[in-house]
Amino acid sequence: MSYAEVSVNSPVYHNRTFSYSIPDGMDICPGQAVWVPFGNKTLQGIVTSIEKLPAVEETRDIGAVIEPPLILSTQQLKLAQWISDYYLCPLFDALSTMLPPGFERRTIAYIYPAKDFEKSQPSNLTAEQTKIIDLLRQKNRLSIKDLEKSFGVKTAQAAISRLISRNLITKSYETAPIRVKPKKETYIELAIDSAAAEEEIQRLYAKRAAKQAEVLEFLMESGTAALSEVRKKIGCQTETIKTLTSKGLVIIKEYDVKRQPFSYDEIKKSSHLKLTAQQEAAFNEIQTSLADNKGETFLLHGVTGSGKTEVYLQALAEAIKLGKRAIVLVPEISLTPQTIDRFASRFPYRVAVIHSKLSLGEQFDQWHQIQNGQYDVVIGARSAIFAPQPQLGLIVIDEEHEWTYKQDNSPRYHTRDVALKIAELNKATVILGSATPDVSSYYNAKKGKYRLLEMPERVTPKEGSPLPRVEIVDLREELKAGNTGIFSRLLEYEINNALRKKEQAILFFNRRGTSTFVQCRDCGHVLQCPNCYVSLNYHSDNDFLLCHQCNYKKRTPKKCPACGSPRIKYMGLGTQKLEQETAATFPRARLLRWDSDSTNGKDSHKNILDTFKKREADILIGTQMVAKGLDLPNVTLVGVVIADSGLNLPDFRACERTFQLISQVAGRAGRGEAGGKVIIQTYMPEHYAIQATINHDYAAFYAQEIDYRKQLKNPPFSKLIKMTYIHANDVVCAKEAERMKKQLLFEMESNGLFGIDVLGPSPAFIQRLRGRYRWQIILRGANPGELLSKISIPQGWIIDVDPVGL
Ligand code: ADP
Ligand code: ZN
Ligand code: ZN
DSSP states (O other): OOEEEEEOOOOSSOOOOOOEETTTTOOOOTTBEEEEETTTEEEEEEEEEEEESSSSSSOOOOOEEEEEBBBBOOOOOOOEEEEEEHHHHOOOHHHTTTTTTTTTOOOOEEEEEEETTTTTOSSSHHHHHHHHHHHHHSSEEEEEHHHHHHOOOOHHHHHHHHHHHHTTEEEEEEOOOOOOOOEEEEEEEESSHHHHHHHHHHHHHTTOOOOHHHHHHHHHSSSSSSSHHHHHHHOOOOHHHHHHHTTTTTEEEEEEEOOOOOSTTTTTOOOOOOOOOOHHHHHHHHHHHHTTTTOOOEEEEEOOTOHHHHHHHHHHHHHHHHOOOOEEEEEGGGGHHHHHHHHHHTSSTEEEEOOOOOOOHHHHHHHHHHHHHHOSEEEEGGGGOOOOOOOOEEETTTTTTTTBBOSSSSSBBBHHHHHHHHHHHTTEEEEEEEESSOOHHHHHHTSSSSEEEEEEEESSSSSTTTTOOOEEHHHHHHHHHTSSSSHHHHHHHHHHHHHHTTOOOEEEEEEGSSSSSSEETTTOOOOOOTTSBOOOOOOOOOTEEEEEEEEEEEEOSSSOOOOOOOOEEEEEOHHHHHHHHHHHHHSSSOOOEETSSSOTTHHHHHHHHHHHEEEEEESEEEGGGSSSSOOOEEEEEESSSOGGGGSSSSSSTTTHHHHHHHHHHTTTSSTTTTTTTTEESSSTTOOHEEEETTTOOOOHHHHHHHHHHHTOTTTTSSEEEEEEEEEEEEEHHHHHHHHHHHHHHHHHHTTTOOEEEEEEEEEEOOOOTTTEEEEEEEEEOOOOHHHHHHHSOTTTEEEEESOOOO
């Protein structure tokens, strides 16, 4: 007998596999999806290995192979193990990223009437118990989930367990039904030749069976047709078709049809552009590497408008030529029809799309078609990295610095790191592209881990076009001059200028920065934590300042510690307020607001963008969204309303993020013949993250930033793990966090692990979310995961390895 180690899809935190015996005659291999008994349930599992001996004495048999069979490849199993080890998540969570859409099936708990239920006349029942009994008499089966919804979890569970112990009801589990299947369509075709059909038609008309005759006529004309279409056109009953079938005149057939997320009908084929010299240089390096199967990673650092996409497109063509396939990842927000078109038009009918907004049926069909090798290129957001693309030879990650590449629930992977691991397992080439690379990526490129490709010049509107000119406005000077409004004199002048010339403007405002930091209105000084050099957060309830990294606390000072001015206060401004002010200052301008509040509907992003493109608005006001890959040639002015608010977030990446956002939004200006200009308003004009944007100088920003990272031992000079404990009670929450810290320190000591900083516990940046409190601990060191893998972590903790926000 042999045994299988199985990773089981159980909601209980399981970071291990379970041993099962393989019944004689059952054919099982590693990677196979199986049904296994687990307690009193039957659950899905993935076989991770076949063993001669089980890990425990008593084993149960594997129930069955899941149909249709699914077998994950050795590489996929290795990848899942790596994700589970590195991100400290349950193995099945890691495996589930690779399963077909709709594959996972939950188990549903039901209660049923017990044997002598009908005869029983139970007494002393609570109101809920009586209600349950009544419902059971009507329905004979109730889902416990539903009962929990109507009575509340605790009440429902108490009532159910009491009824079970009184032998009035029983409980059992069933697997939820399959949510998605291949779509079949029924077709009808003639079973006889056309001469015979002619004759039959005459005969049928003579017999006044006109409908039957019409069906045959229709089929003579159209050949095979969808049954639903025939029935609609002719308006005939099912009976008519049945009669024709039984006479052997027509045949009914079923075919698989594929649900397609988009149609190629309106997409025109595009061909390669002639590369500019810098594109050519970058492309040549990639081409050689692809041909040599070196599995290298490139960092393509190209300014906004340098034509990175054309390099991707030609690299993809090259990979296809070599018989390889590819995956292209873009941030969720840029996965617009325009982006998809750019790829689909170059490789007609060869591009699949995967993202969360597709219907389950579309996802299911795309997944299976990809697995069958039907597409050369898969394009998608984050999760598309797990597409079952055979012969994977190239992975492109556009805007690689984007935070949305980090998954925010288990498994909390970073797409870039998963991509690198997949590339390593498949010897695939990776291209990471960005105008403002992640500081860690650039560091890796500098260190030789990635190959750096630079494209410092724009191609739009023509080769060698300059990047837009950037001007900085010192808001403190505005205040001194008596201007307390949102718009500096320069920005107001330039907006009027653009309006007069019938050009368009974008006003960018980073709302995430409206957190409640405290700033001096005279000198711009922001109150910072003396330990962490992140800004302190203002808590209005007790009028104190708090560091959300180390929990340092202090009273809000009455005077600015830098200049002694009493005019210190917390900052706050929203896009809606900005819109009102803009309307008041430029009454004739047509405004358009683009932020998460103005985009609730499905197509609202597209609608806003279309309106602006059609020049039905003059000024677009927005948050992060307006910074992303928009190519709007009529935009000549970009105004950053307040650049430094993001700098004051309690996060060591605040400067990097601010620099990236400002650079990206600045890149929206001047893509047309009319050129462009960027105006940045700030209280901190000397700040290096602001200074570097003046000349679009990534190198200068990087040099300073990497120096700070080194001094403060932040990534890439260390790794971070964020541990968050969530509880409805703030005191319990803080206590558990305190206990965990002690345990961590103890384990560190007893395992002889040194050089790991345990920061906190402190309240999380958003301390209270949906009614529950969150306290966090940050681990910082060369390999903090080693420490965590040594302890068992209670329920309620969230472990985030390499967090993107603190
Ligand atoms: P990036 O992604 O680097 O910001 P894009 O790839 O969006 O830049 O390119 C900007 C514009 O330049 C696009 O309209 C694109 O079609 C055009 N473009 C890119 N490469 C070339 C080229 N070699 N010749 C002509 N136009 C090009
Ligand atoms: Zn001051
Ligand atoms: Zn601190």
